[in-house]
Amino acid sequence: MNKFYSILFFLFSILVFAKSNVLAQTGSVTGIVKDSLGESLIGATVFVEGAGLGTATGIDGDYLIKGIKPGTYTIKVEYLGYENKMVHNVIINVDETTKLNIEMKADPEQIAEVVVIGTKVTNSEKAVVQEIKESEEVVTGVSAEQISKSQDRTTADVMRRIPGVTVVDNRFVVVRGLSERYNAVMLNDMMAPSTEIDRRSFSFDVIPSGLLDRLLIYKSGAADLPGDFAGAVIKVYTRNIVDTNATQIGFSLSDRVGTTFNNLHLEKGSGTDFIGVDSKRGLPSDFPKDNLRNYYSNQLLDVSKSFKNSWSTxxxxxxxxxxxxxxLSRKFFVKGxxxxxxxxxxxxxxxxxxxxxxxxxxxxxxxxxxxxxxxxxxxxxxxxxxxxxxxxxxxxxxxxxxxxxxxxxxxxxxxxxxxxxxxxxxxxxxxxxxxxxxxxxxxxxxxxxxGEHNLANDKTKFNWTVGYSNINRxxxxxxxxxxxxxxxxxxxxxxxxxxxxxxxxxxxxxxxxxxxxxxxxxxxxxxxxxxxxxxxxxxxxxxxxxxxxxxxxxxxxxxxxxxxxxxxxxxxxxxxxxxxxxxxxxxxxxxxxxxxxxxxxxxxxxxxxxxxxxxxxxxxxxxxxxxxxxxxxxxxxxxxxxxxxxxxxxxxxxxxxxxxxxxxxxxxxxxxxxxxxxxxxxxxxxxxxxxxxxxxxxxxxxxxxxxxxxxxxxxxxxxxxxxxxxxxxxxxxxxxxxxxxxxxxxxxxxxxxxxxxxxxxxxxxxxxxxxxxxxxxxxxxxxxxxxxxxxxxxxxxxxxxxxxxxxxxxxxxxxxxxxxxxxxxxxxxxxxxxxxxxxxxxxxxxxxxxxxxxxxxxxxxxxxxxxxxxxxxxxxxxxxxxxxxxxxxxxxxxxxxxxxxxxxxxxxxxxxxxxxxxxxxxxxxxxxxxxxxxx
Structure with missing residues (x-):
């Protein structure tokens, strides 16, 4: 049942944050945040006090906050180097968008020391090159930006583009000419399980390329890398950075020469094959748990008749x-x-x-x-x-x-x-x-x-991880x-x-x-x-x-x-x-x-x-x-x-x-x-x-x-x-x-x-x-x-x-x-x-x-x-x-x-x-x- 609980979890997760798009009986507030010279302020935080809602301004200083229940609110704007701005008595009506442009005033006391806070970009070519340069180990990699320029559909396809890397059977990775068994694979800094029954290997075709943030191949060892490898430690990171609220839909059709529009001989299968789950095959439900070697002839005949005649295509x-x-990408504020x-x-x-x-x-x-x-x-x-x-x-x-x-x-x-x-x-x-x-x-x-934590002196960092994985074959x-x-x-x-x-x-x-x-x-x-x-x-x-x-x-x-x-x-x-x-x-x-x-x-x-x-x-x-x-x-x-x-x-x-x-x-x-x-x-x-x-x-x-x-x-x-x-x-x-x-x-x-x-x-x-x-x-x-x-x-x-x-x-x-x-x-x-x-x-x-x-x-x-x-x-x-x-x-x-x-x-x-x-x-x-x- 693990697979069904996992699917339900993801569907619930998507529905939770998609809820902000379908709220009924609510209004919105929008506008632009600028300074006294008329320059747009990027990344200013805008809060609706009492509603638990907020956002950050975009590249043009613009903002939009949806899902606000009707009423009168105070809008608070914060930006480093500027005095906090409070706008009172902002009225929100049902199915209406209130326009509110805000001007911020510089704070001389804050200007003396301005600290820029933001989320580190990791999926661009520049970011990956910089990470390679600053690394203490011998490392190479590929970014999501470079991946998007190819037709690579899976992580295995992407791996072909990395120095010293070859792909076996369209899914297993060989680094520096060493068998795939000599690689350690980490997914978001957690050891990935072996996906195969007959070999020590991770099947990279299980992860679509569109989910990748970046791939890094560590070819030399370090204390914080696992010790079980010789070819490389392959770190796979999935996407997590949100630049702006967005919904992206993609659709493609592909033709394989020699396959598409030809007649294939396949078994009828089960009604759930289309989601990768079998609900029809397998041993009969009443099949004995113990070995049949000790069964008499008449018992074997009864058991034999319980099998489905599923030999046709x-x-x-x-x-x-x-x-x-x-x-779906979303960013919002919950109680600050x-x-x-x-x-x-x-x-x-x-x-x-x-x-x-x-x-x-x-x-x-x-x-x-x-x-x-x-x-x-x-x-x-x-x-x-x-x-x-x-x-x-x-x-x-x-x-x-x-x-x-x-x-x-x-x-x-x-x-x-x-x-x-x-x-x-x-x-x-x-x-x-x-x-x-x-x-x-x-x-x-x-x-x-x-968890990622920088202590007060900014010189001490503590990161921790707890993880769980399950694989069923x-x-x-x-x-x-x-x-x-x-x-x-x-x-x-x-x-x-x-x-x-x-x-x-x-x-x-x-x-x-x-x-x-x-x-x-x-x-x-x-x-x-x-x-x-x-x-x-x-x-x-x-x-x-x-x-x-x-x-x-x-x-x-x-x-x-x-x-x-x-x-x-x-x-x-x-x-x-x-x-x-x-x-x-x-x-x-x-x-x-x-x-x-x-x-x-x-x-x-x-x-x-x-x-x-x-x-x-x-x-x-x-x-x-x-x-x-x-x-x-x-x-x-x-x-x-x-x-x-x-x-x-x-x-x-x-x-x-x-x-x-x-x-x-x-x-x-x-x-x-x-x-x-x-x-x-x-x-x-x-x-x-x-x-x-x-x-x-x-x-x-x-x-x-x-x-x-x-x-x-x-x-x-x-x-x-x-x-x-x-x-x-x-x-x-x-x-x-x-x-x-x-x-x-x-x-x-x-x-x-x-x-x-x-x-x-x-x-x-x-x-x-x-x-x-x-x-x-x-x-x-x-x-x-x-x-x-x-x-x-x-x-x-x-x-x-x-x-x-x-x-x-x-x-x-x-x-x-x-x-x-x-x-x-x-x-x-x-x-x-x-x-x-x-x-x-x-x-x-x-x-x-x-x-x-x-x-x-x-x-x-x-x-x-x-x-x-x-x-x-x-x-x-x-x-x-x-x-x-x-x-x-x-x-x-x-x-x-x-x-x-x-x-x-x-x-x-x-x-x-x-x-x-x-x-x-x-x-x-x-x-x-x-x-x-x-x-």
């Missing part, structure tokens, strides 16, 4: 993808407290149709320099994806020194997918025809209550079936009915994962600087506590012959040649036909929890004119438990690790615009619950089993960075950096051969290292000439070159060293932006490519699989019709190059003509047209 025309969003709120609803309904080729091979034959192909199949993969994003962020500013923030994010994703597989088993000479029908529902809620009925016939024959395809429970033949799989996390943290900072000429000397300390609990349960069953000992019964003649929508119907559940058998193992469920307690101390100070040093120590105590119903003690985990993590960041400032940084930090990388769980999961897409490893070790990493930075202007920067990392027990994912299927599992390599160089450029082209066109043109580009080696030690593996799994030897991102504020034209051209990288690590018997380079080009054009109305069109993936995974069949670490493909497909160009209007 229907033809659905893929209409253009639809995206809709409404953003300034309140700001941003609430947003985003909805996406999208379709995909991919044609995917897959193959498998026998061992490489050195004598013939050939790799015999075993299977060749072509998948028609149809999907419908629904994404609902809700955000409600509140700021309560009590005064210039104290602020409370309440942030909420809820995302729900639902995916309905059908895969129709046709091909040939070349070794056994069978034609193949397989089918998978799958539904996945994910819900994520994250909420934080935060539900696979209510994953159906898999295989059929075959002799190659070239006219026989009908025969559905494979197993002799006992199977994960891939006539199989049904159900799983549910629920994870809760609670945390609290605090940071205290004091600056001992006592004069303008004294260099800053900052001492800081803090704590972080986090408790996480996960419950996971899976059950898998399949149909089998009820009388397998006598499969030639007359009733079974050509029985399995029946159509898929008939063979598993109620009429075929009988003693001489089919029955359900359960194959669920004791390791198919696990309960896990972890407790992280951390404390840190650090200091930052300047010396020798232009040097600044920040250094400190972080102590983390991590306890992790994982239990299963299994009686094997090797299937359980109970470990405690204490890690002492030092760090140091040294910078030298050559001038106001140029500096150089050097950084060292020690970090760790811990296995997550899924990587440790002995649970085996069958993946139809790759035709493999994923299996965890309870013996996985913690990796220890030393990180070194050197970086030169230049800031030609407040919105421009150029940076060149090099880095080196050394790993002990790095964690990777391996491709191994199982009893019947390949196995993807997790393991430790003995040690490895990674060295690389990065170039980042964010620059206007106005320096070339004064030509107006060039003044509006800018480039954002970054490139990374990385070399990593894994030392495999004294093993029997042919390769004694190789690159790290997931590493790209190079990454290039480039963006050309044109922005003309006079004509309201914005044009962006974006390019991305990554080098060949290891997708899965092999061994002597199983070849390593590589992901091949792919050039991606995106074009976006935006035209502002008015200040409030704009139109945007764009094309993603202009080149539509093939996505390819290739076997290194002959184990030479190269991909040549003798190497076969594991998977290849094209995603199709994606064309979007949208409009937005701000009220």
């Amino acid at each position: 229907q033809s659905v025309t893929a209409l253009p993808d639809m995206r809709f969003n409404i953003n 407290i300034k309140v700001s709120n941003i609430s947003s609803v985003n909805y996406t309904n999208a379709y995909t149709y991919f044609k995917i080729s897959r193959a498998s091979y026998d061992a490489y034959d050195e004598s013939t320099q050939n790799t015999p192909q075993r299977t060749s199949v072509n998948d028609a993969q149809y999907s419908r994806n629904v994404n609902i994003g809700l955000i409600s962020n509140w700021i309560f500013e009590y005064n210039s020194r104290n602020k409370i923030l309440f942030r909420n994010l809820y995302t729900r994703l639902g995916t309905s997918q059908t895969t129709e597989r046709n091909g040939v088993d070349l070794m056994n000479k069978y034609d193949l025809q397989n089918l998978a029908i799958w539904y996945l529902s994910r819900g994520i809620y994250m909420g934080q209550l935060q 539900n696979e209510p009925d994953y159906r898999r079936v295989r059929s075959q016939k002799p190659s070239g024959s006219n026989e009908a395809f025969q559905i494979q009915i197993p002799s006992s429970a199977s994960t891939f033949d006539a199989a049904r799989f159900y799983s549910n994962m629920n994870e809760n996390l609670v945390m609290t943290s605090g940071d205290l900072e004091h600056n001992f600087k006592d004069s303008d000429t004294t260099k800053p000397f900052i001492v800081k300390g803090g704590y972080y506590f986090e408790y996480k609990k996960r419950d996971f349960e899976a059950r898998w069953l399949s149909y089998k012959w009820a009388d397998f000992e006598n499969p030639s019964l007359p009733e079974n003649q050509n029985f399995n040649a029946q159509p898929i929508d008939q063979i598993f119907g109620p009429g075929n559940i009988a003693p001489n036909k089919l029955v359900i058998e359960e194959g669920t193992n004791l390791t198919d469920a696990y309960q896990a929890n972890s407790f992280l307690s951390a404390g840190y101390v650090g200091t930052s100070f300047g010396f020798l004119n232009n040097f600044n040093l920040s250094t400190g120590l972080r102590l983390e105590n991590y306890h992790q438990e994982l239990t299963t119903p299994s009686f094997n003690p090797n299937d359980k985990v109970n470990s405690t690790n204490i890690n002492l993590l030092p760090f140091a960041n040294l910078s030298y400032t050559f001038s106001e615009k140029m500096l150089v940084r050097a950084a060292f930090s020690r970090t760790v990388n811990r296995g997550n619950f899924r990587e440790l769980a002995p649970f085996s999961y069958y993946d139809f897409e790759y035709n493999v089993n994923y299996v965890g490893n309870p013996k996985l070790k913690i990796a220890n990493i030393n990180n070194y960075d050197l970086r030169w930075e230049l800031y030609p202007s407040p919105s421009e920067n150029i940076a060149l950096g090099v880095f080196y990392k050394s790993f002990i027990n790095p964690i990777e994912i391996y491709n191994e051969q199982g009893a019947s299927l390949p196995v993807f599992t997790y393991g430790n390599a003995p040690k490895s290292s990674s060295v690389g160089a990065e170039l980042e450029l964010r620059k206007s082209l106005s320096f070339i000439s004064n030509y107006k066109f060039l003044e509006n043109l800018s480039i954002v580009s970054n490139a990374s070159v990385i070399r990593s080696r894994v030392d495999l030690g004294n093993t029997d593996i042919k390769e004694k060293s190789r690159p790290m799994q997931g590493q790209s030897p190079y990454v290039i991102n480039a963006g050309l932006y044109y922005n003309n504020p006079d004509t309201r034209w914005q044009i962006s051209l974006l390019y991305n490519v990554i080098g060949k990288r290891i997708f899965l690590v092999g061994n002597n018997n199983t070849p390593t699989i590589y992901e091949m380079p792919r050039n991606v080009m995106d074009l976006t054009i935006t035209k502002g019709i008015t200040n409030r109305f704009l139109v945007k069109i764009g094309v993603q993936d202009l080149f539509n190059q093939q996505y390819k995974l290739m076997y290194d069949s002959n184990f030479d670490s190269k991909i040549t003509s003798v190497d076969g493909y594991f998977q290849k497909n094209r995603r199709g160009q994606y064309i979007t047209a949208g409009i937005s209007y701000t009220f």
Whole structure:
């Protein structure tokens, strides 16, 4: 029920502050606030005494206060440097707007010392560049302003634009060539949960780009950053700043070449699929809780008849993808407290149709320099994806020194997918025809209550956070079936009915994962600087506590012959040649036909929890004119438990690790615009619950089993960075950096051969290292000439070159060293932006490519699989019709190059003509047209 309570909370939140727009039987007051010289005063506060209402003046000194009950009031105006102004006997009538212009008089006593109070802007390019410049760590980022210039729909799309960052499977992020498992993700300064069942990773496609304030990628460590990372700490901040009261509505339609207006084969589903929630699938309501292995034949028949015959699909025309969003921004006063709120609803309904080729091979034959192909199949993969994003962020500013923030994010994703597989088993000479029908529902809620406090001397700051998150992942009925016939024959395809429970033949799989996390943290900072000429000397300390609990349960069953000992019964003649929508119907559940058998193992469920307690101390100070040093120590105590119903003690985990993590960041400032940084930090990388769980999961897409490893070790990493930075202007920067990392027990994912299927599992390599160089450029082209066109043109580009080696030690593996799994030897991102504020034209051209990288690590018997380079080009054009109305069109993936995974069949670490493909497909160009209007 968590997802329903979360949705209700957000709807209630939106209704509460939208109430100010619909109040009946009220009046308003409006006007302009100026000084004695006639100059408009921006940010003056206007109160209606006795009504609890107020606002701040806009850029023209204008104000409007609505929802005032009829009556006579006193209007009070305050502005720093000016005497308070009281206007008495202001009459408010029903459905009328009273006009009241106010003139303020300067206060000589206040003019001597004027303090400007305001909310810090964080989402502009200038703000992000300034934050990067002032940071003590090696950091890069992207602002909401830059995001708005592209067609990026999700946070994963945005991540492609950041130096040294690559995106896997359109949702997982790789930094500096390291696997996504080496990243720590924080959402509004709170650790984000892993969204996947089979990997340690955060799926960045769950957050729409329109909800972002900024993204910051910290590539070096610090005391107040989590110690569990090696690639980066990725900080995602959602919007919370309100510039003015506004309502923005956006709508777009998209066409995917090869998908839109084609017929897709999808199951009918449930009536709530359109909001990403299943209400129809799942085990029957009266299905036994205990394993069916101990049931008698007649009991199994009764249970088998309770299943729905949901193996059919229907033809659905893929209409253009639809995206809709409404953003509400409000600021107002409640009893002298300034309140700001941003609430947003985003909805996406999208379709995909991919044609995917897959193959498998026998061992490489050195004598013939050939790799015999075993299977060749072509998948028609149809999907419908629904994404609902809700955000409600509140700021309560009590005064210039104290602020409370309440942030909420809820995302729900639902995916309905059908895969129709046709091909040939070349070794056994069978034609193949397989089918998978799958539904996945994910819900994520994250909420934080935060306080920011500056003590009276303005030298001491204290920030605190308490947070809660919940993630639910539900696979209510994953159906898999295989059929075959002799190659070239006219026989009908025969559905494979197993002799006992199977994960891939006539199989049904159900799983549910629920994870809760609670945390609290605090940071205290004091600056001992006592004069303008004294260099800053900052001492800081803090704590972080986090408790996480996960419950996971899976059950898998399949149909089998009820009388397998006598499969030639007359009733079974050509029985399995029946159509898929008939063979598993109620009429075929009988003693001489089919029955359900359960194959669920004791390791198919696990309960896990972890407790992280951390404390840190650090200091930052300047010396020798232009040097600044920040250094400190972080102590983390991590306890992790994982239990299963299994009686094997090797299937359980109970470990405690204490890690002492030092760090140091040294910078030298050559001038106001140029500096150089050097950084060292020690970090760790811990296995997550899924990587440790002995649970085996069958993946139809790759035709493999994923299996965890309870013996996985913690990796220890030393990180070194050197970086030169230049800031030609407040919105421009150029940076060149090099880095080196050394790993002990790095964690990777391996491709191994199982009893019947390949196995993807997790393991430790003995040690490895990674060295690389990065170039980042964010620059206007106005320096070339004064030509107006060039003044509006800018480039954002970054490139990374990385070399990593894994030392495999004294093993029997042919390769004694190789690159790290997931590493790209190079990454290039480039963006050309044109922005003309006079004509309201914005044009962006974006390019991305990554080098060949290891997708899965092999061994002597199983070849390593590589992901091949792919050039991606995106074009976006935006035209502002008015200040409030704009139109945007764009094309993603202009080149539509093939996505390819290739076997290194002959184990030479190269991909040549003798190497076969594991998977290849094209995603199709994606064309979007949208409009937005701000009220």
